[in-house]
Amino acid sequence: MPPSDVRKSSASGGVQSLERAFALLEHMADAGGETGLSELAASSGLPLPTIHRLMRTLVACGYVRQQPNRRYALGPRLIRLGEAAARPLATWARPHLARLVEATGETANMALLDGDEVVYVAQVPSRHSMRMFTEVGRRVRPHATGVGKALLAGLPDAEVRALLGRTGMPAATERTLTTPDAFLAALATVREHGFAVDDNEQEIGVRCIAVLVPDSPTAAAISVSGPAGRLTDAATEKMVPLLQEVARELSAALAGAALPETEGPGEPDPEAAPG
Template identity: 80%
Template structure:
């Protein structure tokens, strides 16, 4: 008996050997995320280049699976079922990053962290503590606002100014210390420094007596940054010159590991 060809279109393979309809569905989810989580079909069609009937069919499937929900205004929003996937992926990302953070601790002597931008907030997903008796500690899962952190500056450095201003308007810029940047202009100037220097600094801005150095993880599947933090008396300007190249090299190696199709290599 001949095999049915009813699903030939849906199961059409892309040039890379994958299933085209799956690739398209995930692409639409990412486009929705880039647009703030809620879009109309015409917007998706314009940005993806796919015809409306194709998008409608894919979205109907995603809605049925709970990964997308249709709003009362007939626009589509990312669905709650994605939360579980995202939380699990974030935990795994932190697990994969730990060997690289451990190397940072070995080479710099200071506590190493990994953080993601989740909506308008920074969330710490992994940490390896320093071996010094006086060391910094940030609880994994802790959420902070970006304007007072090195990782926040590293993550937002290449975001358009108008988007940064909109984020700061939503979150406000409360002062954690008397060194915290509390104006959009001051924060945008700090982001210019990050782009120029290739790393971000939190100089007593989140907590007095603590300095943090951070870099973004290039080409990460999701926006991520790694950092070291320690007492200002140890993380001095002279120490910065030695620490930053290590941070940048580890960020590149972590990026390559995350981009590989196989397991993340252990260092």
Template identity: 80%
Template sequence: MPSSDRRESAATAAHTSTAATGQSGGVQSLERAFDLLERMADAGGEVGLSELSGSSGLPLPTIHRLMRTLVACGYVRQHPNRRYALGPRLIRLGESSSRLLGTWARPYLARLVEETGETANMALLDGDEVVYVAQVPSRHSMRMFTEVGRRVLPHSTGVGKALLAGSPPDDVRAVLARTGMPAATERTITTPEDFLAALEHVREVGYAMDDNEQELGVRCIAVSVPDSPTAAAISISGPAGRVTEAATDKFVPLMHEVAEQLSKALASTGSGGG
């Protein structure tokens, strides 16, 4: 289920139920607190109580009580202007979650390496940046290597395009305005209009390509992981002489298959399955 649908479902349950527990049998106050944290993240990490009340449908006294608890725990902080921001304790949780996500992804990336011969990566969208959370290297002596934890801007990478392809154009423009569009190579896309056109092409063909845009001589193919708990993409990268148009036609169906398998594995893990 998309995150927006999950939030609406949680908000509806929280607003209509007056019992001590939510409709799913969980603790209602926890459901409400996590819903507020997600809404804060969607709003850019800083909001006022009235904004949260308007988006969640919860009364102001309830939101104030929940936010006071989250502040006391360090997951939210209150600014002098009385607006609330996501707190530093969430960073440790996010870093641990990213490491686990990378660990779960490695067997699927290993299959990509086995069948394509090229380096496979997994990346997440963290704020306005792309962060690599997992990699399985190619066995070729000439191969691509990206450090796990490396952060890059989305406009010059295949994974960045795959991650942003489903976003509204205004949201994409806002990201580009905040990050800028520096040229990593002479092939890097450096205008919002050209980048939006590239995203339209991604939606048409079902995959993203970095063609010498991050590093000359290197091509990268990327696809998004459907229904991921956080925006995620997988990619393969290698020398342009090996990652050819013919190779792309062969690799893309495999990448979609692996992305679907990874999506199911993450959903199973999140629901307590094996």
């Protein structure tokens, strides 16, 4: 968050120290979950003394931990918050996923990018009996999934390469993309056409069509999965506009779920002085 954004948000009646602390957590997440004070100063625009004070508080609360090399990493207490936040997301998503199942007859999923992994947070199963690998709570590497491609297509290529370097690209099937160059070429196609396809790459005989949920508070994608014999190119052409429409509707639902601002002046901030 640039300094101008910090000043603007604090003028809205919020608690400046809280706004700054959450901004630092987001900068850490953008940096891959681990960073140093000088990097945080460069990315946030905040003075080093302010960052050091806020980080001490976050460490004491368990939301950040300090590594032996003196760098800071996101802490374990954030996992509990993330899991709790995913539950209402799933509740809001299910009616929209149910609409996809009703229209396509196939299984619909919602997935988030959590660190370097894709986690499935909501699912409405197909009426057909075929069981696929996806299930709520499952975590997978993003390179072999349609939702993973949809999620990573929104990132710069350099960040995608760094992520793939951390996760590796093992083959789930003979169709899995296993090199960064091949995967980045696939992402270019996703950006051009506005949807991603997993074509037998995670599970032989299964195709998945996925799109990004625009303007989601956390990176999210929805998908339709089913047998490759049913999710043909012709079927995909018909399903993509519906997926994109449902993604927009889900985005609007998530935006509408934000809590209204409370009335009255903001709470005084004992750390509101500059620096």
